[in-house]
Amino acid sequence: MLAKGQTVIQYMEQLAPKQVAEPEDRIGLQLGTLQKEIKTVLVALDVNEEVVDEAIELGAELIIAHHAIIYRPLKQLVTDSPMGKVYEKLIKHDIAVYVSHTNLDVTEGGMNDWMAKALGIVDTSPIHDLHNEQLSKLVVFVPKSHHQEVLDAVLGAGAGWIGNYSHCSFNIEGFGTYMPREGSDPYIGSHGKIERADEVRIETIVPHGVRHKVIQAMLKAHPYEEVAYDLYPMDLKGRSLGLGRVGKLKEQMTLAELVEVVKEKLDVPHVRVVGEPDRVIRKAAVIGGSGGRYMSKALFRGADVLVTGDIDYHTAQDALAAGLTMIDPGHNAEKIMKAKVAEWLQQKFQDGKYETQAVPSQINTEPFRFM
Missing domain, CATH: 3.30.70.120 (Alpha-Beta Plaits)
Incomplete structure (x- = not known):
């Protein structure tokens, strides 16, 4: 027996309820229909043409993604544009796309808890209450x-x-x-x-x-x-x-040592660092995606370091002056969600005695290359 699309999403919303998302966040079903049986669910961080091709090859009827494929209102749908090609392929192959974004970040046992646990941060609370x-x-x-x-x-x-x-x-x-x-x-x-x-x-x-x-x-x-x-x-x-997590490290370490933990546990080859390598880190904050704007909140909550992506120059300068160290593993570090969401859904399918399979995407959607 295969799970219906609505059943899959009911499971997903048990993990990441829609009502805890930030206002105006683009979440939920963005393309296609859920009124069908689902044999394969592909879990992805982003939906680009390579990910859609992967879904087609797997025979997936549904993609659950973290980042929206439709963020701003569409004024036109031209199928020879880069995203137009993506939409066209999805529609032609009857692949639905459902987005779980800040609701997956905020929820207990979601994105930021996965990242905090991976880095050894315990006794956590949100950086920013929502x-x-x-x-x-x-x-x-x-x-x-x-x-x-x-x-x-x-x-x-x-x-x-x-x-x-x-x-x-x-x-x-x-x-x-x-x-x-x-x-x-x-x-x-x-x-x-x-x-x-x-x-x-x-x-x-x-x-x-x-x-x-x-x-x-x-x-x-x-x-x-x-x-x-x-x-x-x-x-x-x-x-x-709320967004982000802040708590004590299981074992205090230097900034340089924590950098190696971040690279290993979040599976990133390089990071950008603000602060002295020998600075001792006892309390750490982490927020998936672009969390630089929460620098002051992390500092207020007593963090010695903030681990987040997309740190801009002026935020780094402000943090350095305030005595907060920072580690930027990039936005793509959120790819930790692919295996975690797939594992969650697979357990739900097994419990419900469904033959539907949840598969994490193997496509690397990191747009940057380090040379």
Whole structure:
């Protein structure tokens, strides 16, 4: 059985929800249709003609990319222009393109977490906050016989997180009353008679992103035909989601030593460096893509170094004057996402018993050559 295009994207949006992207970011389906079965998904950093040719050779029906192929509104579609040729090939071979950009950067377990983990940065937090997760309070009344089953279901679906503590809940025993009416099918009680049932009131915290999953898990585990529950919005905010990551290095090292780690772990042959090679680095910040504009925020958060691409001359001068070292591995260092996204999707396909395959692109889309 093959996964439908919509199913593939549902999996992708579990990893990188669209609502956490920066405003006006060009994400989502950019070309083609998802109303078809998908045998092969090609995961790419960029979509150029070589990547499209690779997709054609693989027989891929869908490309999931990090960088948009349509960033500005198209005024015309001329098929003998460089990008026009790309669009034409995609359309002729019925290959859809879906983009996951800043939502993949921001999300937990996404781009910037992959880069931070690769470089040995731990106890991380965002460099630049974009979202504070909305929380709700779930209250549900459960017969004592099914208390543990329902509690395990809602906590297993992602409820009950407070900071670094999981499985947080409060449980109160009491009794509930109800009268089953004509047409009902009560788990306990008889039609026309008031029933008094020993129940447990469960209270727990539900992050907005898993709200529907938690409710569905609760309803599935609950024995009652009509489940009594409430979901209250809370002023209390949850975890912060944002761009970049800053944290301690597992082991302090010199800037020169960290440069070698960056080259190895991000698979780049050369980097540009701002700062003295023997500077000791204890706290590091990383942000995929072009993160030079967050230099001041990294410095404010106590970073000794910022690892990011596309650093311009004046930003480098400002960092040097402020005492912040910088390592620029280039924008293409984000290619770490190809294997990671493909691995994520492949696991989801296996869990869903789909024969669909997710494949990381082997095309090097780095436009620069070092001479």
